[in-house]
Amino acid sequence: MARRLLAAETGAHGTPGDAVAATSRVLGQLHEELAIWFGRDGSQAVLARALDRARAGHPALLSDARLEFQGEHRRPTLSGLTELAGTHDPVEVTAALVALIAAVLALLGRLIGADLVARLVQQAWPNGSAAPRADHPILPRMPHEDVSSD
Numbered sequence: 032m033a034r035r036l037l038a039a040e041t042g043a044h045g046t047p048g049d050a051v052a053a054t055s056r057v058l059g060q061l062h063e064e065l066a067i068w069f070g071r072d073g074s075q076a077v078l079a080r081a082l083d084r085a086r087a088g089h090p091a092l093l094s095d096a097r098l099e100f101q102g103e104h105r106r107p108t109l110s111g112l113t114e115l116a117g118t119h120d121p122v123e124v125t126a127a128l129v130a131l132i133a134a135v136l137a138l139l140g141r142l143i144g145a146d147l148v149a150r151l152v153q154q155a156w157p158n159g160s161a162a163p164r165a166d167h168p169i170l171p172r173m174p175h176e177d178v179s180s181d
Contacts, residue, residue: 032152033132037125039156047116047124054128055109058098060155061135062107068143071105077142078107081134089127092119096131 040053058078065074078098086093095111109131116124139148 033129033136036132036152036156037129047119047121048113050121050125050128051109051112051116054131055107057132058109058135059106061151064151064155065139071100075100075105075107077138078135081138082131084134084138085127085131088130089123092116092124092127093131 036057037050037053040056041050045053062071062074062078065077069077075098082093082096082098086096092112092115095115096109097111098107099110100107112124136148136152139151143151
């Protein structure tokens with residue numbers, strides 16, 4: 032689902048810089064939906080925790096990444112990546128950004144459950160561009176998650 036969310040925002044021929052901007056839009060849209068349930072501070076905490084989790088798997092790209100919350104609605108902007116995105120392999124950049132979005136979805140899955148996460152994504156992307164396929168799990172497991180704690 033994370034890859035589909037990024038693809039829905041990036042388009043077919045996006046550059047790594049476009050993918051960074053698209054990730055900011057995905058995080059911003061998720062933030063807006065989450066703020067309804069958790070408040071702005073709670074939403075910011077989920078996004079910040081997801082960035083920390085994704086950073087562990089992609090330290091070269093995400094070590095300088097920051098979420099900055101600006102404006103009246105404190106919508107997140109992903110900064111510190113645009114410069115790095117142009118100097119790294121586009122596949123590696125995309126993998127790091129997908130890992131960040133997947134970390135948000137995984138944390139949400141633990142907090143509110145996969146069904147509500149799917150509903151939240153449907154509300155945020157009502158055109159269905161990021162709707163889960165029947166043959167694909169809604170929330171991927173993070174590589175370091177302990178399956179026994181489910």
